[in-house]
Amino acid sequence: MTAAVMAGPVRVVLVDDHEIVIEGLKAMLGPFNSRVRVVGSAVGVENALSVVAGLKPDIVLCDVRMQRASGLDLCRSIRERDPDRKVILLSVYDDEQYLFQALRVGASGYLLKGITSDELVRQLEYVRDGSTAIDSSLAARAVDTAARLQSDEFWPGARQGLTQRESEILSLIVNGLSNRGIANKLVIGDETVKSHLRSIYRKLGVSDRTSAAATALREGIYR
Structure with a gap:
């Protein structure tokens, strides 16, 4: 048994x-x-x-x-x-x-x-x-990703758990783009942008785009 x-x-x-x-x-x-x-x-x-x-x-x-x-x-x-x-x-x-x-x-x-x-x-x-x-x-893939993270061979924000698309959106937030501006730039829908923003806020432990941008700059994710 x-x-x-x-x-x-x-x-x-x-x-x-x-x-x-x-x-x-x-x-x-x-x-x-x-x-x-x-x-x-x-x-x-x-x-x-x-x-x-x-x-x-x-x-x-x-x-x-x-x-x-x-x-x-x-x-x-x-x-x-x-x-x-x-x-x-x-x-x-x-x-x-x-x-x-x-x-x-x-x-x-x-x-x-x-x-x-x-x-x-x-x-x-x-x-x-x-x-x-x-x-x-x-x-x-997870093993390969972990190895690349360990050697810093990855996209900005990966260490904070951000996906490539989330990292891309965070960089546009830092550059001052609105939700509509991000949607137009990446050719995605407004609701998709909002969904990514919620995920970014959760992963960075913030509640709004201003705090997200500040965290990105403070942590050296974007300069």
Whole structure:
């Protein structure tokens, strides 16, 4: 009898801001009820902390990006309240910088939404038993990125967890461009600019573009 079987099914709470995604995950995991059991769910982050505190699951499986808050922030809050609670972030973003951000806030895994049900169950069991789950398509790139960061062979802002596009937008903020100016310069939509700005603010620990520009100059990200 294996350790996973002896321990019983992995108890999971699902968090996403779309109920249809939660129902889809339940359907994926349903045939594996002897190995994984969904014990609860929360639509959005507002009630997630109370659901997790009440159910005390082995693992919280949540989306990285949600409409009103970030799965990264939720992960940090869960870990601050209960350092032993494990969180796996599920994302459509095939970007190693998001992986690094996830690990920094204490996540036990970062998996892409294209994962198969068999593999998701295996990764949930691995994390419950003490391993870290990293999507295989990201693992090799993450090692290369870490090595380049260590030798300073990367874009400005990479050490702060900014993606290349976020770094590009931050440089335009420093140069005084408005949201519309940034959108026109990069040929992207206004809402896309706003989404990137929210991510930049979160990663730099600021709340507005003036503070972001000041932080960029103070930290030597841009001169």
